[in-house]
Amino acid sequence: MSMLAALRVLEIADGLTDFGGRMLAELGADVAVVLPVTKANRARTLAWHHGKTVIAPDDAEAIRALAAKADVVLDGQREGDRFGLDKAVSDKTIYIRVAPFSANGPYAGRPATDLTLFALSGLMHVTGEPDGPPLKFPGQQAYALTGIQAATVALLGLYARRRTGKGQKADLSAFQCATLSNYREAIMYEWTGRIGRRRGNMLVRGKSGVRQIWECKDGFVTWSMIDNPSMMRAVVSVMEEKGAAGELSHIDWNNTLVADTPQETIERWQGIVAAFFANHTREELGAWSLEKGWGLSVICSPQDVCDSEHLKARGLFVEVTDEETGKTVSVPGPLFRSAQMDTPRRTLAKPVPASSFTGW
Amino acid sequence: MGALDGLKIADFSWVGAGPRATKDLADNGATVIKIESRKRLDLGRMSPPFAGDPKDVDGSAFFAQTNTSKRSVTVNLSDPRGIEIAKKLVAWADVVVENFGPGFMERIGLHYQALRKIKPDIILASVSVAGRTGPLSGFRGYGNSAAAHSGHAWLTGEPGSPPHMPPLAYGDVVAPMFLTVAILAALEHRARTGEGQHVDVSQIEPMVHVIADLYAQDEAKKTGNDDIDFLIHGVFPTQGDDHWIAIAVENETQAEALKRELGISSLDRDAISAATSAHDKFALFDRLAAAGVPAGPVLDGKNVLENPELAAAGHFVKLDHPVLGPSNMPAPPYVLHGTPGKVNRAPRLGEHNREVFIDMLGLEADEIEILIAEGCLA
Numbered sequence: 072m073s074m075l076a077a078l079r080v081l082e083i084a085d086g087l088t089d090f091g092g093r094m095l096a097e098l099g100a101d102v103a104v105v106l107p108v109t110k111a112n113r114a115r116t117l118a119w120h121h122g123k124t125v126i127a128p129d130d131a132e133a134i135r136a137l138a139a140k141a142d143v144v145l146d147g148q149r150e151g152d153r154f155g156l157d158k159a160v161s162d163k164t165i166y167i168r169v170a171p172f173s174a175n176g177p178y179a180g181r182p183a184t185d186l187t188l189f190a191l192s193g194l195m196h197v198t199g200e201p202d203g204p205p206l207k208f209p210g211q212q213a214y215a216l217t218g219i220q221a222a223t224v225a226l227l228g229l230y231a232r233r234r235t236g237k238g239q240k241a242d243l244s245a246f247q248c249a250t251l252s253n254y255r256e257a258i259m260y261e262w263t264g265r266i267g268r269r270r271g272n273m274l275v276r277g278k279s280g281v282r283q284i285w286e287c288k289d290g291f292v293t294w295s296m297i298d299n300p301s302m303m304r305a306v307v308s309v310m311e312e313k314g315a316a317g318e319l320s321h322i323d324w325n326n327t328l329v330a331d332t333p334q335e336t337i338e339r340w341q342g343i344v345a346a347f348f349a350n351h352t353r354e355e356l357g358a359w360s361l362e363k364g365w366g367l368s369v370i371c372s373p374q375d376v377c378d379s380e381h382l383k384a385r386g387l388f389v390e391v392t393d394e395e396t397g398k399t400v401s402v403p404g405p406l407f408r409s410a411q412m413d414t415p416r417r418t419l420a421k422p423v424p425a426s427s428f429t430g431w
Numbered sequence: 432m433g434a435l436d437g438l439k440i441a442d443f444s445w446v447g448a449g450p451r452a453t454k455d456l457a458d459n460g461a462t463v464i465k466i467e468s469r470k471r472l473d474l475g476r477m478s479p480p481f482a483g484d485p486k487d488v489d490g491s492a493f494f495a496q497t498n499t500s501k502r503s504v505t506v507n508l509s510d511p512r513g514i515e516i517a518k519k520l521v522a523w524a525d526v527v528v529e530n531f532g533p534g535f536m537e538r539i540g541l542h543y544q545a546l547r548k549i550k551p552d553i554i555l556a557s558v559s560v561a562g563r564t565g566p567l568s569g570f571r572g573y574g575n576s577a578a579a580h581s582g583h584a585w586l587t588g589e590p591g592s593p594p595h596m597p598p599l600a601y602g603d604v605v606a607p608m609f610l611t612v613a614i615l616a617a618l619e620h621r622a623r624t625g626e627g628q629h630v631d632v633s634q635i636e637p638m639v640h641v642i643a644d645l646y647a648q649d650e651a652k653k654t655g656n657d658d659i660d661f662l663i664h665g666v667f668p669t670q671g672d673d674h675w676i677a678i679a680v681e682n683e684t685q686a687e688a689l690k691r692e693l694g695i696s697s698l699d700r701d702a703i704s705a706a707t708s709a710h711d712k713f714a715l716f717d718r719l720a721a722a723g724v725p726a727g728p729v730l731d732g733k734n735v736l737e738n739p740e741l742a743a744a745g746h747f748v749k750l751d752h753p754v755l756g757p758s759n760m761p762a763p764p765y766v767l768h769g770t771p772g773k774v775n776r777a778p779r780l781g782e783h784n785r786e787v788f789i790d791m792l793g794l795e796a797d798e799i800e801i802l803i804a805e806g807c808l809a
Contacts, residue, residue, distance in 0.1 A: 074616040074617065074619060074620040075616060075619060075620075078619075090640075090641070090643075094612060098612075098616050109681055109682060111660050112659060112660055114644060114647040114648040114649075115644040115647065115660070117647050118643040118644040118646070118647035119643070119644065167765075172740055172744075173740065173743060173744035175743070176739075176740045176743035176744050177739050177740050177743060178720075178740040181720040182685075182720060182723055182724065182725040182726075183725050183727065184661075184679040184681065184725045185679075186656070186658070186661075186664055186665075186677050186679045186725075186727070187677045187678070187679055187725045187726055187727030188727060189677070189727075190666065190675070190676070190677035190727040190728065190729045190730070191727040191728065191729075191730050191738075192730070192735075193730045193731060193732055193734070193735040194597075194598065194599075195666070195677070195729050196673075196675075196729050196730060196731045196732075197598040197599075197731075198587075198595075198597065198598050199588075199595075204656070204666050204668075204675060205666050205675050205677075205729045206587065206588060206595070206655065206656060207655075207656050208583070208587060208597060208601070209582075209583060209586035209587050209642050209645060209653070209654075210586075210641060210642035210643075210644055210645050211644065211658075212641060215640075215641040215642075216604075216605075216608070216641075219605075219608040219609070219612065220608070220764055220765060222612050223455065223608070223611055223612055223615065223765075224765050224767065226612060226615035226616060226618075226619065227434040227435065227459055227615065227767060227770075228434065228767065229615075229619055230434055230435055230438070230615060230618060230619070231434040231435075231767070231769065231770045233622055234436070234437070235769070235770075237769060238769075239767060239768055239769030239770065240768045240769070241765055241766060241767045241768060242765060242766050242768075243764060243765040244744055244764055244765070246740060246741070246744075247741065247744055247746050247764030247765075248764045250735060250741065250746065250764075251746075251761055251764050252601070252604045252605075253599070253735065254447075254493075254496065254497070254599065254604065254761075255598075255599050255732075256731065256732030256735060257732050257735040257736040257747075257759070258480060258492055258493065258496060258732075258759075259479075259480055259732055260731075260732035260733045260735075260736050261480075261492070261736055261758070261759060262479075262480035262481070262482070262492050263479075263480050265732075266731045266732050266733050267598070267731065267732050268673070269598075270598070271595075272593075272594075272595060272596050274596075283575070283596045284584075284593060284594055284595075284596065291593065291594050292579075293575065293576075293578075293579045293584065293594075293596060360570075361567065361569060361570055364571045366571060366572050366573060366576070368572055368575075368576040368579035368580055369579065369580070370579045370584050370585055370594045371579060371580055371581070371582055371585060372582065372585050373582045373585065373586065373645065373646060373650075373651035375582070376580070376581060376582040376639060376646075377646070379580075380565075380566055381561060381565040381566045381567040382565070382635070382636070382639075384564065384565040384566060385562055385564060385565045385633070385636070387636050387639060388646075400647050401646070402643050402646050402647050403636065403639045403640045403643050403646065405636075406609055406612065406613065406632075406636070406637070406640065407609060407610075407613050407630055407631055407632040407633070407636065408562060408563070408564060408630070408631035408632075408633075409613070409617070409628055409629070409630045409631070410628055410629070411617070411620055411626070411628045
């Protein structure tokens with residue numbers, strides 16, 4: 072059986088809860104979702120809402136009736152409660168109001184989207200090239216992070232309900248969700264007075280910076296010359312075998328602190344590594360990394376990810392059919408590996424009017 | 432009262448990917464025993480910033496933020512007697528959490544089948560870069576490895592630009608959130624069936640999941656700051672050095688409001704930039720919000736720490752710490768009104784040895800003193 076089989080979840084989606092509802096559906100919950108008034112593109116809708124029952128909100132009273140029967144209500148309406156859910160839920164319901172900001176703080180009620188929340192998180196300020204504008208992460212990370220926290224709150228509420236027999240209300244702030252993910256910048260300012268800036272692909276630690284992205288024969292890899300002597304020795308030993316180590320052979324990595332090494336010396340060392348990487352393919356470098364423990368990773372394109380033998384072996388991608396268009400798309404399915412999970416429904420369902428929905 | 436009062440966690444995890452999940456549980460009332468060792472220090476205790484001496488194992492603010500509300504014991508897992516004590520903690524626990532390198536739990540005899548013999552309904556929660564199965568299961572990497580293997584780095588940046596790494600170990604953020612969900616779901620399953628299980632969280636897979644909307648497209652592409660669902664979606668300069676505001680316009684009503692507030696006639700990016708450049712980012716945020724336009728100033732670390740909304744929401748809780756002194760610790764981003772939980776300071780290394788080994792596990796005080804002295808509980 073699935074972990075959350077028969078758990079009834081009503082989700083009013085508008086970006087903030089979308090992935091949370093999806094996680095609960097993937098774990099086996101019966102998720103009925105009302106989609107946003109402003110329609111997202113179809114691909115985005117399929118990604119976040121497959122496996123759910125899509126409810127068309129033709130009758131507010133019918134939506135309230137679903138809320139009354141739900142174990143969990145994920146209320147992600149960014150512009151206020153248009154259904155009157157607050158009064159509809161039962162005392163057994165875990166009612167989670169997910170909003171851009173806290174319920175009573177100075178930003179309460181302000182409009183927000185994924186981008187504006189990500190800007191507020193402090194992460195955007197440090198992402199991008201030093202001479203360019205702040206850059207967002209791919210996709211909609213503030214929404215995704217908020218969705219995961221919404222699923223977490225639902226499960227916390229369930230655990231508590233088993234003990235107390237009661238549901239409860241909860242408030243979740245998307246601004247806080249996005250900011251919580253930024254574990255470095257506020258703390259660095261608090262303790263050092265330093266304000267982080269954009270460094271591109273340079274990893275700056277201590278007095279110097281090291282590269283994170285390297286070109287190889289057929290693409291890019293990521294690896295950094297950090298203070299890990301065993302890893303450095305493992306890389307240099309292969310470079311020696313290939314006659315490409317140069318002065319790196321003579322460095323005592325146990326007694327060398329890269330973070331305190333002058334930048335011009337690091338640049339010289341990195342030049343030797345760059346020439347070595349440039350002569351080898353992603354496959355060669357990735358295989359050495361796996362075998363020798365280099366900590367190097369091949370930079371995968373989306374197609375590489377879809378074609379990954381590793382991810383195929385773990386069953387990450389699943390085929391999902393859009394019931395309205397008949398189109399089938401490959402998207403990530405299982406959240407993690409467990410022997411206790413059945414395959415949930417792999418469709419993006421056609422909407423069912425709330426007034427005629429009899430599933431609950 | 433916390434949501435997880437009564438839940439017992441034996442936490443063998445270290446650095447970021449495991450500890451952030453067990454922080455979630457501890458802040459909500461679970462009793463989390465963090466099993467550490469002076470012989471193999473949690474690298475989080477050696478991670479900056481520090482309150483003073485970097486060699487002080489209790490002086491890392493990074494560690495303190497990542498390990499709130501937990502208790503710490505020291506157990507040397509390279510000593511067979513240490514393993515026996517660890518097994519007693521397993522017998523006590525509902526959930527065992529670990530993020531060791533490949534094969535470590537097997538080598539010390541604490542793999543899932545061994546744990547089941549100690550406690551049949553135990554939940555083992557593992558998190559690793561690539562997961563415990565599959566061709567890459569032996570991969571040794573870091574939080575940013577998942578950004579490479581998931582397509583995240585490839586998809587970051589403007590079209591045609593080289594890959595761009597996130598400015599922090601984002602895999603160490605997303606994966607523990609999945610681990611928390613996995614643990615809580617496994618607990619619900621156990622409550623229904625009486626069965627434990629092994630949940631195996633990979634860092635790569637969560638990083639793919641959070642960009643599932645890009646994978647659902649016919650071809651996943653880099654878009655920089657743009658988004659096809661919006662009329663305007665980008666950052667614009669404001670007054671001062673490296674100050675910016677993000678603006679996202681979802682519909683025509685917002686578009687008209689933006690034009691009105693900025694005094695411009697079209698949604699031309701250059702016209703918007705020219706107009707925003709004349710404004711302070713916070714004042715413009717206030718003004719656009721009042722007009723119904725989604726906007727957000729690009730905050731830096733100082734702005735985040737001093738933000739009035741975060742302060743009002745209790746995002747940081749000021750806690751007294753024996754080495755750090757009064758310092759800000761992140762609280763959960765939610766309030767469960769019936770079971771609000773409480774954030775307490777992170778433990779000093781081995782702070783709860785006697786409380787756990789003697790009072791909780793019922794071991795003899797003399798025996799414990801000997802084991803501590805001989806480096807077994809160290």
